[in-house]
Amino acid sequence: MxxxxxxxxxxxxxxxxxxxxxxxxxxxPYISRVLGAENIGIYSxxxxxxxxFILFGSLGIALYGQREIAYKQGNKKDYSKTFWEIxxxxxxTIFISLIIFYFTFxxxxx
Numbered sequence: 834m835x836x837x838x839x840x841x842x843x844x845x846x847x848x849x850x851x852x853x854x855x856x857x858x859x860x861x862p863y864i865s866r867v868l869g870a871e872n873i874g875i876y877s878x879x880x881x882x883x884x885x886f887i888l889f890g891s892l893g894i895a896l897y898g899q900r901e902i903a904y905k906q907g908n909k910k911d912y913s914k915t916f917w918e919i920x921x922x923x924x925x926t927i928f929i930s931l932i933i934f935y936f937t938f939x940x941x942x943x
Contacts, residue, residue: 882938890930894923 898919
């Protein structure tokens with residue numbers, strides 16, 4: 834039974850990786866033609882600014898979460914509690930980042 838699961842997961846991962854490589858090759862020419870050079874530049878600029886705020890909101894919580902969950906491997910109650918604490922922490926930090934982003938960029942523009 835575990836052998837089938839590993840094979841199935843491998844196939845799904847392979848399909849995912851192929852799609853990640855092929856989809857941009859198909860969509861990029863279409864988006865370039867529709868948006869034009871100037872709008873693609875605006876999109877790239879806004880995406881890069883947003884990425885900084887997402888990076889700030891994450892604060893390495895995924896790595897911290899992996900470590901803490903690994904420590905609590907044996908006890909399901911502690912495991913679950915730690916998981917939900919990490920989810921709440923991530924929600925709070927991303928919400929703070931979103932508030933800062935809003936007041937930095939959205940309030941002064943009309």
